[in-house]
Amino acid sequence: MNPRRLPAFAPFYRAQFPGFVQQHRAFARSGITLVQAQQAPHATEIPGTGEWRITESLSPKPFLRRRIDGQWQEGQKPSGSFSLAPPGLAIPVEVTEPYMVRALVIESARLEAQFCSVGAPGAAPLTPLLKTLALRDPNIESLLQRFWAEAETRDPVARLLAEGMTATLAGCLLRLAGYRAQEPSPLALAPRRLRRALDLIEARLSEDIGLDDLAEAAGLSPYHFSRAFRAATGMPPYRYLTHQRIARAKRLMEETELGLAQAAFECGFGSQGQFTTTFTRLVGISPGRWRAERKR
Numbered sequence: 001m002n003p004r005r006l007p008a009f010a011p012f013y014r015a016q017f018p019g020f021v022q023q024h025r026a027f028a029r030s031g032i033t034l035v036q037a038q039q040a041p042h043a044t045e046i047p048g049t050g051e052w053r054i055t056e057s058l059s060p061k062p063f064l065r066r067r068i069d070g071q072w073q074e075g076q077k078p079s080g081s082f083s084l085a086p087p088g089l090a091i092p093v094e095v096t097e098p099y100m101v102r103a104l105v106i107e108s109a110r111l112e113a114q115f116c117s118v119g120a121p122g123a124a125p126l127t128p129l130l131k132t133l134a135l136r137d138p139n140i141e142s143l144l145q146r147f148w149a150e151a152e153t154r155d156p157v158a159r160l161l162a163e164g165m166t167a168t169l170a171g172c173l174l175r176l177a178g179y180r181a182q183e184p185s186p187l188a189l190a191p192r193r194l195r196r197a198l199d200l201i202e203a204r205l206s207e208d209i210g211l212d213d214l215a216e217a218a219g220l221s222p223y224h225f226s227r228a229f230r231a232a233t234g235m236p237p238y239r240y241l242t243h244q245r246i247a248r249a250k251r252l253m254e255e256t257e258l259g260l261a262q263a264a265f266e267c268g269f270g271s272q273g274q275f276t277t278t279f280t281r282l283v284g285i286s287p288g289r290w291r292a293e294r295k296r
Contacts, residue, residue: 006047006048006049006050006087006088006270007047007049007050008033008049008050008051009033009035009046009049009051009053009103009105010024010026010033010035010105012046012047012049013035013037016044017037017039017042019040020037020038020039020040021037021038022035022036022037023035023036023037025148025151025152026151027150027151027158027159027162028154028159029159029277029278029280029281030159030162030163031051031106031107031109031110032104032105032106032107032110032147032151032162032166033105034102034103034104034105034147034148034151035102035103035105036058036100036101036102036103036148037100037101038098038099038100039098039099039100039101040095041095041097041098042094042095043092043093043094043095044092044093045090045091045092045093046085046090046091046092046093047090048087048088048089048090049087049105050087050088050107050108050270051087051105051106051107051108052084052085052086052087052105052106052108052111052123053084053085053103053104053105054082054083054084054085054103054104054105054140054144055082055083055085055102056080056081056082056101056102056103056104056141056144057077057079057080057081057082057100057134058079058100058101058102059077059079059098059099059100059101060078060079061076061077061078061079062076062077062095062096062097062098062099063075063076063077063096063097064077064094064095064096064099064133065093065094065096066083066091066092066093066094066133067091067092067093068089068091068130068131069089069130071131073131073132073133074133075133075134076134077133077134078134080136080141081134081136082134082135082140082141082144083132083133083134083135084126084129084130084135084173085130086108086123086126086130087108088108102144102148104144104147104148106166106169108123109238110166111123111166111169111170112238113236113238113239114167114170114171115170115174116211116222116236116237116238117226117230117236118171118174118181119181119223119226119227120174120179120181120223121222121223122210122211122212125177125178125179126173126174126177127177128177128178129173129176129177135176137172137176139168139172140169140172140173140176143165143168143169143172146161146165147162147165150162150165189218189220189225189228189229189232193218193219193220193228194218194229194232196217196218196219197214197217197218197225197229197237199217200213200214200217201214201240201241201244202244205241205244205245205248205267205268206265206266206267206268207268208268209241209268211225211226211237211238214229214237225237242278245267245269245278246267246278246279246282246283248266248267249263249264249266249267249275249279249287250290252266252267253287253290253291253294254291254294260275260276260287260288263275263287264276275287276288
C-alpha cells in the first residue's frame with residue numbers, strides 16, 4: 001500500500017487513548033512528530049501507518065508484549081531502550097503496568113531517502129532490528145532526547161537541526177543493524193537509461209513510485225541507480241519526484257479549475273494537507289495563495 005495514503009500515528013494515538021496524559025510536539029513542515037504519554041495497562045493494535053516509529057521507554061523496567069510478523073516479543077524494556085516499528089505494519093501490543101513512553105515518528109519516504117543516499121537498498125537493512133523489543137544505542141538514545149528538546153522551540157533553526165538529526169539517526173540505525181556500504185562502481189547513467197526513468201516518473205506522477213520501480217526501468221540495481229541518478233540530475237530520485245509533482249500541480253492550478261484536494265490527488269499526494277505542506281516548503285507560499293496571485 002502507498003505509505004502516503006496510510007494513517008498517521010499521532011492523530012490515531014490521540015483519538016485512541018484520550019484518557020492518557022499526553023504531550024505532542026512536531027517540527028513544522030518536516031514530517032517529524034513526537035508523542036509522549038503516561039500509559040495505563042492496556043492491550044491494543046496499533047495500525048499500520050505511513051511512518052517509521054521509534055518508541056523509547058521512560059520507565060525503569062516495564063513488562064511489554066508486541067507481535068511483529070506473527071511472532072510475539074515480550075520482556076522488560078529498561079528506561080532509555082527503544083524499539084523500532086516499520087510503516088504499513090499493524091502491531092498488537094500489551095502493556096501490563098503503568099508505562100511512560102515517548103515515540104519519535106518520521107515519514108517513511110523522508111527516512112528511507114537517507115538510507116538510499118548511502119547506497120542502502122531502502123530500509124531492508126533494518127529488518128534485524130525489528131526482532132528486538134529493547135534496543136540499546138547511546139548515540140540514538142541521545143538523539144531521541146535532542147529531537148524532543150528541539151521540537152519544543154518551534155523555530156526554523158530547530159527544523160534545520162531536525163533535518164541533520166534525521167540523517168544522523170539513519171546512519172546510526174544502519175550501523176546498529178550492521179550495514180556496511182560498499183564502494184560504488186564507476187557506473188554512469190546512460191542517457192537512454194535516464195530517459196526511461198524520467199518517462200516512468202512522468203507517466204506515474206499520480207501513483208506510488210518506488211526506487212525499485214525506477215531502477216528496474218533504468219536496468220540498474222537500486223544501489224547503483226540511486227547514485228547514478230543523483231550524479232545525472234543533481235538530486236536523489238525521491239526529491240526529483242517531489243519537484244516534478246509540484247511542477248505538475250502548478251500546471252493544473254494554472255490551466256484547470258480543479259480544487260486543491262483533487263490537484264493533490266492527481267499529483268500523487270496522499271492528502272491536501274500533505275500537498276500544502278510540501279508546496280509551501282518548496283515554493284515559499286501556499287498553493288492557494290500561489291494560484292490567487294497567478295489569476296490577478
